[in-house]
Amino acid sequence: MFARSTNGGLSWEAARAIFDPGTNSQTIGNVIAVLPDGRLLNLFTQIDPAPGGGSAASVRVMRSSNQGQTWSAPVTVSPLQSIGASDPENGINIRDGSILAQFAVGPDGAVHVVWQDARFSGGARDGIAWSRSLDGGDTWSEPKQVNRATDVQAFMPSVFVLADGTVAITYYDLRSNTGASTLPTDYWLVRTRDGLHWTEDRLSGPFDLGFAPNANGLFVGDYQGLQGFGDDTLSLHVIANSSLVNRTDAWFARARPIAAPVTVLPPVAAAQETEKSGWRDATSRNLQRQLAARRQPPAR
Secondary structure (H helix, E strand, O other), rough: OOOOOOOOOOOOOEEEEOOOOOOOEEEEEEEEEEOOOEEEEEEEEEEEOOOOOEEEEEEHHHHHHHOOOOOOOOOOEEEEEOOOOOOOOOEEEEOOOOOOOOEEEEOOOOOEEEEEEEEHOOOOOOOEEEEEEEOOOOOOOOOOOOOOOOOEEEEEEEEOOOOOOOOEEEEEOOEEEEEEEEOEEEEEEEOOOOOEEEEEEEEEEEHHHOOOOOOOEEEEEOOOOOEEOOEEEEEEEEEOOOOOOOEEEEEEEEEOOOOOOOOOOOOOOHHEEEEEEEEHHHHHHHHHHHHHHOOOOOOO
């Protein structure tokens, strides 16, 4: 559904459907951004019945060139093949927003989309996928893995583009989790100016994610905040603590401009690992689990 106001929110047009995905299909995570030329771009996840049973998802966009009066047919950015994050020792799910993509528009009109995806490990674990469009959403680059520790789970990405064109992406990962009794987790920032060379900074952690409230999975939110101020990157994110009365805290971090590229984006790892048996089924189960978590209140 879509509604718009042409007077600064004083009044609104009646809400109306702008896309019907069809019987037994749905969309989730719809969010709109404005391109520099005034066109609107709507990003969403579409979930459809999969051939042979279960569900499959894709990241898609629709565009309007007349302030939302009419919309283009959807364009697929990429299939969404996340399996969801979990504690590797006990299997407890992390409620991570793995069916939700995030996007940002740069001053040059380039559109950048990030999401969780298991394709880089052949379905073994989720990494952070990044794709960009240089033509307003008509075509999209092949997704690349941008989380630096590629051998551990990474989840819940956010993206923002600074005024100088620097692309900033934040996410959690489990690289500090080397023991079985706790779940040490870090929050990371990676940045690039050219899409090839990247810097990495730890913004928080390690903290024990195992202390997070269990709301149908260990939960610190479906998404985190990311903005820019001049050349600085501003992050608002949630971490867990050991307090029994207040299990989470919101943290703010300000990262100064990157000085020089330090690493080169690694090749897509999917070509290096054998596809895990049951990956498609795991993706389908994660879709159903994430949707159920949004329909049901957590157990008390």
